[in-house]
Amino acid sequence: MRSNSESFVLRGARLVLPHASIDADLLVEEGRIGRIFERAPEDSQSIGEALNLNGLTLFPGFIDVHIHGAMGADVMEASADELHTVARFLARNGVTAWLPTLVPAPDEDYRRAVLAVEELMCGQDQTTTPAAARSLGVHYEGPFVNEGQCGALRTKYFRVYDKRSALDFLPIVELEDAKRMITLAPEVDGGIELIRELRTRGFVVSIGHTRADVETLDQAFDAGARHLTHFMNAMSPLHHRAPGVVGWGLTHDEVTCDVIADGVHLDPLMLEIVLRCKTAKRTLLISDAVAPAGLGDGEYGVWNETITVKDGRTSNERGSIAGSVITMRDAVRMIRNLKVSDQEIARMASFNPAKLLGVETECGTIEQGKRADLVALDEEGNARLTVIGGRIAFNDLQK
Numbered sequence: 001m002r003s004n005s006e007s008f009v010l011r012g013a014r015l016v017l018p019h020a021s022i023d024a025d026l027l028v029e030e031g032r033i034g035r036i037f038e039r040a041p042e043d044s045q046s047i048g049e050a051l052n053l054n055g056l057t058l059f060p061g062f063i064d065v066h067i068h069g070a071m072g073a074d075v076m077e078a079s080a081d082e083l084h085t086v087a088r089f090l091a092r093n094g095v096t097a098w099l100p101t102l103v104p105a106p107d108e109d110y111r112r113a114v115l116a117v118e119e120l121m122c123g124q125d126q127t128t129t130p131a132a133a134r135s136l137g138v139h140y141e142g143p144f145v146n147e148g149q150c151g152a153l154r155t156k157y158f159r160v161y162d163k164r165s166a167l168d169f170l171p172i173v174e175l176e177d178a179k180r181m182i183t184l185a186p187e188v189d190g191g192i193e194l195i196r197e198l199r200t201r202g203f204v205v206s207i208g209h210t211r212a213d214v215e216t217l218d219q220a221f222d223a224g225a226r227h228l229t230h231f232m233n234a235m236s237p238l239h240h241r242a243p244g245v246v247g248w249g250l251t252h253d254e255v256t257c258d259v260i261a262d263g264v265h266l267d268p269l270m271l272e273i274v275l276r277c278k279t280a281k282r283t284l285l286i287s288d289a290v291a292p293a294g295l296g297d298g299e300y301g302v303w304n305e306t307i308t309v310k311d312g313r314t315s316n317e318r319g320s321i322a323g324s325v326i327t328m329r330d331a332v333r334m335i336r337n338l339k340v341s342d343q344e345i346a347r348m349a350s351f352n353p354a355k356l357l358g359v360e361t362e363c364g365t366i367e368q369g370k371r372a373d374l375v376a377l378d379e380e381g382n383a384r385l386t387v388i389g390g391r392i393a394f395n396d397l398q399k
C-alpha cells in the first residue's frame with residue numbers, strides 16, 4: 001500500500017459534506033481534495049489507485065486545539081521525535097491537526113518546549129517524514145490564570161500581567177503560519193490590558209481557569225477574547241444569583257466554547273445543556289489529553305506529580321482531575337450517541353477548531369480544493385483510514 005501518493009480515489013464512503021452527507025467517491029490529488037464524484041469511472045486507473053471505503057463514513061480530519069501529550073510523551077518535555085510519536089498516535093485516531101498545549105512552567109521549560117514544536121513543524125510536511133497529525137503552533141494554557149481554579153496546573157508558575165514586562169518569556173513558534181493560542185483568566189491583575197496586547201501579537205485568546213464576574217467578562221470580550229476553554233471545567237459554576245462565567249458563556253452567541261466530551265469532565269446532561277444553548281455552531285470538541293493517553297490504566301509521572309489513571313479517569317495527588325486520556329475520536333463517539341448529526345459532529349471536531357485558528361479556508365471541511373485531511377470511521381467509531389495532506393497516515397482497511 002502506498003503511503004504517499006500523487007493521486008488516489010476513495011471509493012464508496014458516505015461523505016460528510018458541510019450541509020449534507022452523500023454517497024460518493026473522492027479524488028485525492030496533490031495533497032488536496034481534487035474532485036467529488038457521484039461515482040468515479042470503474043476504469044479509473046487514469047486518475048489513480050482506488051481504496052474501497054464501503055460502509056465507512058468519511059469526515060474531515062479532526063483538529064484538537066488542546067492536548068498535552070500521549071503515549072507517555074508530554075509536550076513540556078518531549079523532543080521533536082517524541083512529539084512525532086504523539087502525532088502518529090493522533091493520526092491513528094483520526095486527528096489530522098493539533099495544537100501542542102503548554103502548562104505553566106519555568107521560562108526555560110517554555111523555551112525548550114516551543115523549540116521542540118518548531119523542530120517538529122519544520123519536518124512534518126517532508127515526504128521523508130512519516131505522515132502524522134500536523135502541529136499548527138502552540139497553545140499556552142496559563143500562566144495568567146486564577147489560582148482558585150487551577151485544576152491540575154502548578155500554581156507556583158502562575159503570573160499576573162505587568163505591562164512593563166515584555167511577555168518575552170512566552171516564546172512563539174517562529175514559522176510563517178504558526179498559530180498561537182492562550183487560555184487566560186481576565187480577572188488577573190492587568191488581565192484586560194494583557195488580552196489587548198496578546199491580540200495585537202496575533203494570539204487567539206480564550207477565557208479559562210477563571211472566576212471572572214460578568215462585568216470583567218464583558219471587558220474581556222471587548223478586548224478581543226471570544227472563546228472559552230474546557231467550558232464548565234475550571235471555572236466558577238452557574239449560580240442563580242451569580243451566573244458567572246458559565247451563565248455568561250451560555251448566553252453570549254458571539255462566544256464559542258470547547259468541551260472535553262469524555263464522560264468524566266462533564267455530565268452528559270451538562271453537555272446537552274451546552275449543546276442546546278451554544279449549538280454545534282459554537283461548540284468545539286477537545287481532548288485535553290495528557291501524556292498517559294493511549295497507555296491504559298496505571299500510575300504516571302506528569303508535571304512532577306503522580307497521576308493515576310483508572311477506568312479512563314485521571315486524578316493527581318491533590319485529588320483533581322488531571323486532564324483526560326481520550327482522543328478526539330472518543331469525543332466524537334460520545335457525541336454521536338447524543339443523536340447529533342454527522343454535519344454537527346464535523347462542525348464541532350473539524351470546522352470550528354479550524355475557524356478558531358483561522359485556517360478554515362485551508363482545512364476543516366470536505367470541499368474541493370481543500371487539503372486532503374480526512375478520516376474514515378466505521379459504525380463503531382473506529383478510525384479505519386486517515387489521510388493527512390493527501391498522504392495516508394493510517395490504514396486499517398484490511399481488518
Ligand SMILES: [Zn+2]
Nearest residue numbers: 066141288323
Ligand atoms: Zn489542559
